[in-house]
Amino acid sequence: MIEQTWRWYGPNDRITLSDIKQTGATGIVTALHHVPNGEVWTIEEIQKRKVEIEAAGLVWSVVESVPVHEDIKKQSGNWEVYVANYQQSIRNLGECGIETICYNFMPVLDWSRTNLESSFDDGSLALIYEQKVFAAFDIHILKRPGAAIDYTDKIVQEAEAYFNSLDEAGIESLTNTVIKGLPGAEESYTLEQFQAVLDGYKDIDDARLRQHLQVFLEAIIPIAEESGVRMAIHPDDPPWGLLGLPRVVSTLDDAKTIISTVDSISNGITLCTGSWGAGYFNDLSEMAKELAPRINFAHLRNVNRDTDYNFNEDYLFNGDVDIYAVLKAIVEEEERRKQQGRNDFSIPVRPDHGNQMLGDVGQDNNPGYSLYGRMKGLAEIRGLELGIRRSLLK
Structure with a gap:
């Protein structure tokens, strides 16, 4: 079965761990938000958060994210120090038994909405x-x-x-x-x-940012392998250029370039159907099938989009992304991994952004991360997975 996970913003999140447990999720996706970008995540701080999660009867399944310092993306300032710190954070997370790290390489903005x-x-x-x-x-x-x-x-x-x-x-x-x-x-x-x-990015185009990402991958993926950690790069959100900034994780070709840069199961992707799905030029069914062996984490949400670069987030079974085909590809990949004898066959999946609804409206919600909309999404993912698995047994 896929690992059903839930993003939690830590002790300051309005949605508590006890709330999350009632949604049916078993894995937590979180980060040490109080650690400044570029600094090492110490074993002490990782364990402190891990103990808190486990006390609630849950497990810390995925880190989202260990932020990549802007100096690494630009190869400026103390970027080599920040790479070394990132390597040590990977080692420390692996030592603490946290095996999946989601991260992004988007310059300046992690996401954009209007x-x-x-x-x-x-x-x-x-x-x-x-x-x-x-x-x-x-x-x-x-x-x-x-x-x-x-x-x-x-x-x-x-x-x-x-x-x-x-x-x-x-x-x-x-x-x-x-x-x-x-x-x-x-x-x-x-x-x-x-x-x-x-x-700071005026002299950095797509090609140069791609070179900087390659250097970063060559530095961190061997460390991830040694530490038993799977890295999962997140797509650009949205998957096109904004504000004159370069983009390198926007299409299937981008993703294939990234995973071929360092050939390792530790060099994988986060299949985010909302981020890649916002681009009318991306076929998520095709992407899920082609990238399946390197899907180390998945975010499931749907979007309605057009060819003028407009989109709105929508319920899981509405919109332009074939969620059935995407989840079927994930389930089939899990079965392949089982047959290969891999212990890490279960792919963590979380409901991504959910509509604000019911008692969440008017509350202090992190954008996209209210309770009821995501709980609805998780229930739909769970039911869809069951149907897919039953159909595969026929």
Whole structure:
């Protein structure tokens, strides 16, 4: 059976470990959010969190994430020190028995949306991305030099009209929404500071960032192998260029390049159907089948998307991603791993973003990570898996 997991933001999360246990999840996906990016995760701090999780009758299954310091991505400043620290964190996690690490290599922003509380017809709330709204922020609020050339004429016109419709409160709300995806966004960032962070990548294109990722993989994957740890790189979210920043984990070809860079089961992916699925050019059924041997972790959610780079998050069985085909590929991969005699055949899967609904509406939720929407998603994943496994026995 797949390992049913749940993302938990640690002791400050409104959703408690006892709440999570009642959802039916058995594995926790979490991180040491209080450790500054680039510093070593010590065995003492890892064990402290692990003991807390196990006291609730759960297990710490996946780390999401050990953040990759921006200096590593840019190969600037103390990047070699940060790589050495990352290697030691992998060793320490392996020693503590935590065997899966999700991470990303997205410059600056971990994710991007334009509305965190878009209303559904049923009264629930979800995250959406509209290209014209993002362009309005980029061109008219941030005023990034040369921003307009990154958009079609149609989007530039729509962005101007949208910006002109905003009052001061609307401008502030959009700015805060975009900056939510910036690591450390609980701190205060001015637009000038944000632009300065973007400027750090002005001489780094996709090819150069890919070279930097290769150097990073060559440094960490051997350590992961020695430590019994499986790395799982997360896709770009969304899977296209934003704010002039490079992207290297946006397509099937990107993923195949990454896993071929260092040929090891420790060099794997996080199959995130929401992030890759936001791109109309990505076929998640095909990706799940082709990448199956390197799927070390999976996030399941659905999206409705169009060819103009707009998307909204939706319930698991709605949207443009064939979740049945994706989960079937995961189940079949688990069976292959069993036949190979692997002890690590069970693939951790978590319900990804869920709609705010019922008692979650109006609560202090991490964007996308309310309780009831994800509990609904987990129940649907569990039922779908059972149906798939029964059908395979026929």
